[in-house]
Every structure is written in structure tokens, then in C-alpha cells.
Amino acid sequence: MREYWSIWKEAVTRALVEAYPETRGELIRETLVIETPPEIEKGDIAFPMFPFARVLKKSPAQIAAAVAGKMEDACPSTDDGAPAGRAVAIGPYVNVFLDRVAVADTVVNRVLAQEALYGNSGDLADRRVVVEFSCPNTNKPLHLGHLRNDALGESVVRMLRAAGAVVRPVNLINDRGIHICKSMLAYREFSEGSTPEKEGKKPDHFVGDYYVRYAQWEKENPEVEERARRLLQLWEQGDPEVHELWLTMNRWAIEGIEETYRRTGISFEKVYYESETYKQGREEILKGVEAGVFYRDEKGTVWVDLTDIDLDKKVLLRADGTSLYLTQDVGTAIMRHQDWPFDQLIYVVASEQRYHFQVLFEVLRRLGFSWAENLHHLAYGMVNLPQGKMKSREGTVVDADDLIDTLAELALQEIRRKGRDETGDESPRRAEQIALGALHYYLLQTGPVKDMIFNPEESLSFTGNTGPYLQYVGARVSSMLRKQAAPERVSAPGELVAEEWLLIHRVASYPRVVSEAASALNPSILAGHLYETAKAFSRFYHDHPIAVADDPKVRDFRLGLSRAVMHVMQHGLELLNIPFLEAM
RNA sequence: GCGCCCAUAGCUCAGCUGGAUAGAGCAUCGGCCUUCUAAGCCGAGGGUCGGAGGUUCGAGUCCUCUUGGGCGCGCCA
Structure with missing residues (x-):
């Protein structure tokens, strides 16, 4: 349909120049907007003449009448499939009534010829785009917030592909840190060696239960937090036994999460694990220090000063040389560009992290990466329930699997209630x-x-x-x-x-x-x-x-x-x- | 305290780069199945677009101020 609009826009432009030679073509192209009339009785395309009133010192209605007059003998033809129609002045607008039969013919046949390809375009042809989304933790199953993230990410991936882009969806699994250690600690303490198989439980839920168990435990015995921290230290030192338990529990969690992805139609081309990437970025930051874009304080901490763009000062490396969240993200971004040089990288992450991404993008810019200009944070808002906010501590988090189960169960009831289950076995599916x-x-x-x-x-x-x-x-x-x-x-x-x-x-x-x-x-x-x-x-x-x-x-x-x-x-x-x- | 985001019908949301009388769904009320799936279709009521200024021929849309809500502002992730 865009073609028709552009064709008519050209025609109106020509008529305007013809009626008022003092208006120049380029000028019109910028100020002439295409609209849709509020009611179908007023035509199919509308061109408001307001913007020309001042320059021409004539009322918009006068201009519209003059333009429509010029167009009577100069309308686009149907030669190349473009629809004819007529232009009419309606008050301050020049409206076009398309030849509906001609348009109907062209459009329907076009769809019938293109079939499943109708809707695709080459707008972003050959553009290489990485989309990062989902990014679960391995200490608990997915919840409603992830479902919004996944729905958005997956849909953006598919839309960009329809627009012709080459898209690489990636996931970054947060499989290390204190939260996993908490699940591990509770497992060691209370499980008696149980497994998801033994209990017939979805494995990510199994792991999540121990995280919940830990939270209760810590409430009564605050000292267990210290034990969790020690476990993290052991993990970082590469303690074989801790590592083994970590591997097992991560495997369970990821297995369960992947099951949910399959169920919801989510997929990734590449999955990154934080345990493999968390040390990335350090070298790059050090290069930045040498280049003079970052600085060290007396204690040896590395900072970036972003006060000139109102983003304050941020720490990039601790005095002991260890990295932070931000440092990691610098590293993974660079790694991704090396893995698969992209034109654009889109992070689908909740809007709480706006500030984080502003800083991240700026740091990469200062490190001199030209592609830093094409990083984008697709921020989305929170999902709340009618009865208020979800709080993991209060157990009001809506579990993703449970939610889908509930929806499916209710849909099934509806199918039966309406007597639409003649097919029998098909109904649950x-x-x-x-x-x-x-x-x-x-x-x-x-x-x-x-x-x-x-x-x-x-x-x-x-x-x-x-x-x-x-x-x-x-x-x-x-x-x-x-x-x-x-x-x-x-x-x-x-x-x-x-x-x-x-x-x-x-x-x-x-x-x-x-x-x-x-x-x-x-x-x-x-x-x-x-x-x-x-x-x-x-x-x-x-x-x-x-x-x-x-x-x-x-x-x-x-x-x-x-x-x-x-x-x-x-x-x-x-x-x-x-x-x-x-x-x- | 500083910064970012949001505010449109009772509720949940649309409103394209500023353009003709601000639109849907839910809920409420009222119609429509001897005809291609009634999980449908049609109609009615319901609005000072949070408030006040400003820019413009024209503002729900842009600017300033203001009110209310959300989120950030750790050598956490």
C-alpha cells in the first residue's frame, strides 16, 4: 500500500508546483504529509494543506481546491499496477479516493502469489543483529517477569528476520554467584542426596525449592549467610567437590529452564554462561587505563569519570583487580563482536537497568569501539499482579510453568464446557x-x-x-x-x-x-x-x-x-x- | 536530595514523524444463530487526555513548571 501512497504523494507534489510555481519541489516533499481520513467516506488518503498556507498567503482550502483542480487531468494511471482514483478537495485537505477495484485486485493477487512470504521486506537486508534476552539465574525456575522478557525478545527476533535482518538470538545464563551457592548449601543440608528423578519433579523447580528452603533457614539462622559466602570462595578456588555439586545443580536448573523454552517456543542460536565469561573485560579495562580514558585512585581501584555527561563516576575494577558486573558486560560485548561481528546489539532487559546500560555503552565508546554506537537497550516495564507487586521474599512470584499450566487447564475446561472437544485427544494439546x-x-x-x-x-x-x-x-x-x-x-x-x-x-x-x-x-x-x-x-x-x-x-x-x-x-x-x- | 520512566472512559490499553469529531477491549444495558465455527456480530451509555502556563494556523502528542506513581543513584548482579 505504501507504493500507492508514494505515487499519490508525487502526484500531489507535482500539482502543487504546477499551481504555485513559487513552492519548490524539495520543500514540498518535506512538508507534505500523508494521512488517513477519519472516515472512509472522506476517501482513502489525505494530504493536509495547512503547512503551505503561510508561505502562499492563501487559505488551506483555497490551496486544496487549486491542487485538486490541477490533478483532474494528471492522475496516476493503472499502467504498472498502480491504482487510479481521483483527488478531491475537502476543506483544507486534498483527499484521494482510490480505485478500489484496481487496488483490491492487485493486493489480493499479490498476497496469493507471495503466500507465506507476504509481510517480509528487505528493509534491514543483510543487517546483522544480536538480540540478548531471557538471561535466567540457575537457582530458580522462570517466573512471570521472564515470560515478558522472552515474549518480547523472541518476537523482536522474528520481526527483525521478517524485515530481512540476519539475527542471532543469544542467552546469557547467570550460573555463578552467591545465589547459586545458597541453593547448594540448602541442598547439602536438607536433601539427603535426593534428585529430581527420585521426586519426579521438574529439575529447575527442584533446585528452586532449595533456594526457598535456604531463605527460610537464613531467616531463623542468619549465620548461614556466612557459610554461603564461604562456599562461593571455595567455588572460586576451584574446590572439586563444590564444583561437582555446582555442575549437577546447574545442569538440573538449565535442563528445566530449557524445557520451558521448548514449551513456549523460545530458542537461541548461542548460549553464553557467566561462569565462562565473568573474568572477561579486565584486560580491556586495563587497556583503557593505559590509553588514559580511565584512571586509578591511590588504592589502585580503576574508575571511569562520566560526570561530564551526568553519569557520575563508576568503579570498573576493584583494588584487588577483580571484576564487577559492569566489567563483565564490557567483556562479553567485545567477545560477542569477535564471535560474530554485528551491526547492532540489542539487550532486552528490564528498565530498572537503564542507568547500567548508559554507563556500559559509554565505557565501550571510550574504549574506542566504533560499534558501540549501535548498542541498544530495549527496556521494558515491570509486570505486576492486580493485588500488588511480586516479591520473591513473600512468595508472591508467579512461576512461569505453573501459570501456563493454569491457563491450559482453564482453556481445557472452556473447550469441554463449549462442547468443542469432539476430537478428544487433541483437546489438551x-x-x-x-x-x-x-x-x-x-x-x-x-x-x-x-x-x-x-x-x-x-x-x-x-x-x-x-x-x-x-x-x-x-x-x-x-x-x-x-x-x-x-x-x-x-x-x-x-x-x-x-x-x-x-x-x-x-x-x-x-x-x-x-x-x-x-x-x-x-x-x-x-x-x-x-x-x-x-x-x-x-x-x-x-x-x-x-x-x-x-x-x-x-x-x-x-x-x-x-x-x-x-x-x-x-x-x-x-x-x-x-x-x-x-x-x- | 539528584536522575530516568509513566499518567488518556469505572478497569486494562491504542492514539503513526504535531493535523479533520480522542479510539478499542473488559465491565454494564439492549439486539442478532433453519445459512461458511455465537470463543462470534451489531448498538447504547461512559472523557475538563493528572494540573497550570507556553510554542504553533493547529497540542493527548513539543517546551517549562507542578502533582501523583514506578524505578534507579553500592568496590551487588
């Missing part, structure tokens, strides 16, 4: 897919920057602006097309009903929306458009016969349009990591 659809859509419908309230009951609602609604619309199209296949090529009938045109308009703008969402790193833009499309289809489907239309020409075109809608839904849901269902 379908319930799981609906649960994932509900969850991912709920998490992605809100823009990343905002804090959000996760309302489990609302997410489970199967009506309205939800994942299951989109899945349902997809299932209905699929079901219809199973009964009556769409032709491979269509030709639009002489007349289109309003609901049909609205739907075509959505389908036509889909690729542009994907590009927009990808470049904004914001899946909610896509989610909103898919919902609009689904709604437009529902209405069309409700109001007009498609497969059962009397006129074969109308029927074929509508089937083709429906198939186009199906392709859009499949493509879009895939980008949001929401399962497309053939039947529901």
Missing part, C-alpha cells in the same frame, strides 16, 4: 496452544516501556482483544477454506462492499506495519494491527456470504481475499509467537 496464545498476546499487546498489570483472569478471557480471539478468527478462515478452496488468482468484481474494502485496506497495509513494528522494536504495533484485521474479517464474514456466495465471481474473489487474510494472520501470529490453529 489445543488447550496448551490457546494458553500460549493468551499469554503471549497479553504480554505483547502493551508497549514495552509501560509497566503492566498481569490479570490472569483477563488473560484467560476468550472474548475481545485477546490471543484466543485472533486464533479463533484464524481457525474460522481455515475451516472455511478447507470446505471450499480459494482459486490461485482472482479478479475483483465490479463492486466491493464496505466491509470488504476495509479488510483489503488492512491486508494491504500489513507489510508496512511489520516494517514499522520491527524498526520500532515494538510488537504491540503488530498486535494492534492483527486485531484490527481479525475484527475486519469477523465483520465481513458475519455480514456477507463468502464460500456460499451466489455469484461465482464474487465467491472466488472473496475466497481469495479470505486466503489472503489467512496468510496475514499466520504470518503475524508467527511473529508474535502465538500458535496458529487450523481448528478450534
Whole structure:
């Protein structure tokens, strides 16, 4: 659809210059904006003339009338598939009424020809992008916060790929530190050598239980914290027994977490482990000291002074030479660029860490890495529950697996209640897919920057602006097309009903929306458009016969349009990591 | 105390680089299944866009101030 808009923009520009030679072409190109009229009765494309009023010393309405007049004999033709139409002055606007039949024909046939590729673009062709997300700890299972992170990260990866980028999703597993030692200590103390297998427990939950156990233990015996610290020291010294236990418990945790990734459709091309990277960065910082971008104080501590850009002073290396979180991140960023030279690196991390990333990026810049300009922190807000904040200490954290189990169970009940379980065995599987659809859509419908309230009951609602609604619309199209296949090529009938045109308009703008969402790193833009499309289809489907239309020409075109809608839904849901269902 | 982010209908959220009468969903009320899946469709009510100034032909959108909320400001990660 963008093509049509640009074509018309050119036409309006030409008309403006013709009517008012004193306006220069380039000037117009910058000030002429393309809009959509508020009501479909006012046309399909709008060009406001306000900006030219002052320079031309004429009212916007006068200008609009003059421009529309010039365009009467100079409209774009349909020669190369571009739609004709007419330009009309409506008050201060020059509005374009497209030749709907021509557009309908072009758009539907384009989708039918491109099939699953419709929506892809070359906007970011050959751009190499690393996306880091998830980044779990190995002392406990994933929780609701990770689910938002994962949903965002995975969707951004998929959208960037659709825009033509070469994307490398990476994970950084935090498998070392005091928190793991706490789980280990409690395990040693209370487990009597039990294993996840013996207890038939998901292994990350098994490990997490000991972390919870530790927390209770420490509450009554504060002195155990000292023991945990000692365990960390032993680990750092490479104590074989400690190392072995550490390996075992990490394996359990990671095994369980990976199971959740598989369940939720998350995957990575490369997994980094902090135990392997935490010493990185030291050398680079020392180089920075030599180069004079960092400095040492009397005690030997290395600092970076960022007061000139209002970021204060930060420690980069302790006096004993050991690293910090920030130092590690400097190291891993450099390592990643060596592993796989990227054009852009996106960190999907909660917005609490904004400051951290500002400092990190600046440090890398001062170390002279040109690619530091292309580092990006995709910050997202917190997820809270209707009853308040999640506190790990108070046990109000929502476990990821439990949540999905609950959603799936409720979906299953709904399937049975509605008598949609004729297929029998399929039902639990379908319930799981609906649960994932509900969850991912709920998490992605809100823009990343905002804090959000996760309302489990609302997410489970199967009506309205939800994942299951989109899945349902997809299932209905699929079901219809199973009964009556769409032709491979269509030709639009002489007349289109309003609901049909609205739907075509959505389908036509889909690729542009994907590009927009990808470049904004914001899946909610896509989610909103898919919902609009689904709604437009529902209405069309409700109001007009498609497969059962009397006129074969109308029927074929509508089937083709429906198939186009199906392709859009499949493509879009895939980008949001929401399962497309053939039947529901 | 300093810094960053957020504030739109009762609730949860949209609102594209400033543009025509601020939109959805939920909830409430009322319609629509002998026809392609009613997990659907249609309609109604509901708003001083937190507040005050300013810039502009035009501000929910930009600037300043202010109120309320969130998050940061460790030689923690």
C-alpha cells in the first residue's frame, strides 16, 4: 500500500508546483504529509494543506481546491499496477479516493502469489543483529517477569528476520554467584542426596525449592549467610567437590529452564554462561587505563569519570583487580563482536537497568569501539499482579510453568464446557496452544516501556482483544477454506462492499506495519494491527456470504481475499509467537 | 536530595514523524444463530487526555513548571 501512497504523494507534489510555481519541489516533499481520513467516506488518503498556507498567503482550502483542480487531468494511471482514483478537495485537505477495484485486485493477487512470504521486506537486508534476552539465574525456575522478557525478545527476533535482518538470538545464563551457592548449601543440608528423578519433579523447580528452603533457614539462622559466602570462595578456588555439586545443580536448573523454552517456543542460536565469561573485560579495562580514558585512585581501584555527561563516576575494577558486573558486560560485548561481528546489539532487559546500560555503552565508546554506537537497550516495564507487586521474599512470584499450566487447564475446561472437544485427544494439546496464545498476546499487546498489570483472569478471557480471539478468527478462515478452496488468482468484481474494502485496506497495509513494528522494536504495533484485521474479517464474514456466495465471481474473489487474510494472520501470529490453529 | 520512566472512559490499553469529531477491549444495558465455527456480530451509555502556563494556523502528542506513581543513584548482579 505504501507504493500507492508514494505515487499519490508525487502526484500531489507535482500539482502543487504546477499551481504555485513559487513552492519548490524539495520543500514540498518535506512538508507534505500523508494521512488517513477519519472516515472512509472522506476517501482513502489525505494530504493536509495547512503547512503551505503561510508561505502562499492563501487559505488551506483555497490551496486544496487549486491542487485538486490541477490533478483532474494528471492522475496516476493503472499502467504498472498502480491504482487510479481521483483527488478531491475537502476543506483544507486534498483527499484521494482510490480505485478500489484496481487496488483490491492487485493486493489480493499479490498476497496469493507471495503466500507465506507476504509481510517480509528487505528493509534491514543483510543487517546483522544480536538480540540478548531471557538471561535466567540457575537457582530458580522462570517466573512471570521472564515470560515478558522472552515474549518480547523472541518476537523482536522474528520481526527483525521478517524485515530481512540476519539475527542471532543469544542467552546469557547467570550460573555463578552467591545465589547459586545458597541453593547448594540448602541442598547439602536438607536433601539427603535426593534428585529430581527420585521426586519426579521438574529439575529447575527442584533446585528452586532449595533456594526457598535456604531463605527460610537464613531467616531463623542468619549465620548461614556466612557459610554461603564461604562456599562461593571455595567455588572460586576451584574446590572439586563444590564444583561437582555446582555442575549437577546447574545442569538440573538449565535442563528445566530449557524445557520451558521448548514449551513456549523460545530458542537461541548461542548460549553464553557467566561462569565462562565473568573474568572477561579486565584486560580491556586495563587497556583503557593505559590509553588514559580511565584512571586509578591511590588504592589502585580503576574508575571511569562520566560526570561530564551526568553519569557520575563508576568503579570498573576493584583494588584487588577483580571484576564487577559492569566489567563483565564490557567483556562479553567485545567477545560477542569477535564471535560474530554485528551491526547492532540489542539487550532486552528490564528498565530498572537503564542507568547500567548508559554507563556500559559509554565505557565501550571510550574504549574506542566504533560499534558501540549501535548498542541498544530495549527496556521494558515491570509486570505486576492486580493485588500488588511480586516479591520473591513473600512468595508472591508467579512461576512461569505453573501459570501456563493454569491457563491450559482453564482453556481445557472452556473447550469441554463449549462442547468443542469432539476430537478428544487433541483437546489438551489445543488447550496448551490457546494458553500460549493468551499469554503471549497479553504480554505483547502493551508497549514495552509501560509497566503492566498481569490479570490472569483477563488473560484467560476468550472474548475481545485477546490471543484466543485472533486464533479463533484464524481457525474460522481455515475451516472455511478447507470446505471450499480459494482459486490461485482472482479478479475483483465490479463492486466491493464496505466491509470488504476495509479488510483489503488492512491486508494491504500489513507489510508496512511489520516494517514499522520491527524498526520500532515494538510488537504491540503488530498486535494492534492483527486485531484490527481479525475484527475486519469477523465483520465481513458475519455480514456477507463468502464460500456460499451466489455469484461465482464474487465467491472466488472473496475466497481469495479470505486466503489472503489467512496468510496475514499466520504470518503475524508467527511473529508474535502465538500458535496458529487450523481448528478450534 | 539528584536522575530516568509513566499518567488518556469505572478497569486494562491504542492514539503513526504535531493535523479533520480522542479510539478499542473488559465491565454494564439492549439486539442478532433453519445459512461458511455465537470463543462470534451489531448498538447504547461512559472523557475538563493528572494540573497550570507556553510554542504553533493547529497540542493527548513539543517546551517549562507542578502533582501523583514506578524505578534507579553500592568496590551487588
